[in-house]
Amino acid sequence: MNELPVIVVGAGPIGLAAAAELRERGLRALVFERGGAAGAAVAEWNHVRTFSRWAELIAPAARRLLDGTGWVAPHADSYPTGREWAGDYLIPLAEALGDDIVRLGAEVVGVARRGRDRVVDAGRDSEPLSVRIRHADGREERVLARAVIDASGTWGGANPLGGDGLPALGESAAAQTISYRVPDLEDAAERARYAGKHTVIAGSGHSALAAIVALAGLAKSEPGTRITWVLRRGDVGNTFGGGKDDQLPARGALGLRAKQALEDGMLQVVTGFRTAAVEPARDGRVALVSEAGGRVEDVDRVVVLTGFRPELSWLSEIRLNLDPVLQAPVELAPLIDPNVHSCGTVYPHGVKELSQPEPGFYLAGMKSYGRAPTFLALTGYEQVRSIAAELAGDHESAARVELTLPDTGVCGGAGAFDEPDAAIASGGGCCGGSAAPELISLGTVRVGN
Template identity: 50%
Template structure:
């Protein structure tokens, strides 16, 4: 009697092999998947909801990443670019998001083999199997995937694919300001005074914050970057004031350790610590928001603090509470997710933010990213669910392994290696926001 081999294998089906692999998202990870598929000779199509590649990165482009260039470029993508004369920027320098796009992502997306397969302004509304909901099993894994998409002219169409790589990220799915995780009561009343994480305080969004009291909600690196921007704005315009509202009992949630090999991140933590000590940032800790309301031009955040119901008055709120994966589009896909962080179940123990930092995540690939729905993979930031410890280098190794498996190269797919910089803990409480700017 022999044991059954339960290792998932790439589907072999005549029709399936004629269909492309569908990639959702044209950020750095989605484009990396495209580069690896090109090297493997596998056709693909990329759906990007934004009008251009890396639309989410462009939204926070003013922010400097923690990682230097040497950790930000995917090997397969680099080979494609260098064949066209591209040169890697200073390996030891950390770029801004805008620089990452202009010097790397945009040139990669513009390469003809990728550009010809990239559909921008196309939102994926749902993923399923052709003619099957999630309850049907017979011939399931020999049946193509079907992606329902909305095109720029509002046309709804279904697109068939042999496999799906979801690299859509989480930037467009922020956590709620409500400590309970549900939509904040009263949010519609204050929506025009709430911004997403990482607003361009000193540039594009300056008018929203000038001469106003801003409250940053969240305790991670996104919050820290915004806090420092607001401190500088207050120096330039004395009417601006800054409050840091966190749900925990302590305000220290960003690394300022000398042991952090990502020096820019260590300096970020130290600068926030100093601004708090100098009184330029007012800390409101232990505040669990339960509802909001509007009184004239004032936003009132009502919450529990130290066993009492209290109200915090402010003019503008920055939601830096972290992000969550959009799972609505995957309702008809058979997923196996961790019940806490909503990451693939085999991956979740490796990225638990209570234990791991960005730099202590073990190498992982297709095995840890596999779901019961064979041929479907969530990669990149979205694969981390609500854990805030993602680095681009991790995502690049994920897609290298996944695309090797799709090509039937299980040896390469199973051999995963990843060298990450040693870091401090990115966030010791995933519920209060956070995230690594790669």
């Protein structure tokens, strides 16, 4: 099988970094991307700025490849938007790799072992992986592979509004009222949907903070604009982040701006609100109803920013060993569990933690984090470097993973803050004293295939 390519699913930051690492190792890679351009998912949050500097968003192997093409790197200390990350880095990287490697408009719809479904034991270590491709024109193709790196991300799997993980009753019927993305208020049509209206923001992560800051700015210039922030957790807690103690200044500044908007009376906060239903109301508006019977009335728009989940249905014939809570590899899950880890050391990890019972199959990037929200591009770059080394037979390099991540300046697991009394009883989260390095989120970064 060594003559067969390594197939990478998704031409986002991690997928293209994997291709660059494989290329350096002399291994043939094929990248399949369902979008019409590299970084298609990143481009969908084009107006959102990352928390990491350019210096932390360019994979080492990718930089070495691009440097040989005359590419001019963006200023290392500036912070790109999604549009800039895609246009100034991902698209040039895909072009440098070449269209014989990066295949656009090609969606991976299934992976299996050739001639074997998941029940059959025989041949799983000797038969190649069979990857089913659906092209934009509807044509289907089967490509055999020695290994598959799934870097398809979770961008297409936004969590619903419902507090139990299922869509709230009436959520689908109210689709015209609900958005699962940070509003782009620089777009005139998008701005008009929110100006002078009552918007509910659901979620407690950095995407929710970005939406608060954006809509608070709109409220200052557009009379009648109202914001309600609904939180499932019972306390605002450390939702605003580490502020000046955050080693990513842009992330800390976002939290401070959102906190200032609250202190200035620009929004109303409703805690302990787990949405059960979305009910139609007068004039095309809706009402949100909580599991406890609480109500938020006269809502014009709902912005749901409650995280993402992996799409696993197209991997039904692959043997996976995933954590039952996070849907992440079982050896990785304890390091990233948001019920425990909003602080504390997240250990470097690579091919050992990412390997699956299916020989030659790896989850990488945001896809490897399952439902955990705290992912950093640097983490994904180190993951695929380790995987590429393993596939090249350099086991020593594959096992040698090193990663230092920024301190957030906050401490406390998300699960504890759902129940504030429990948080107090346990000392506030997973650890005491100052916060240690942790994984962080890049705005709304989610890489899709």
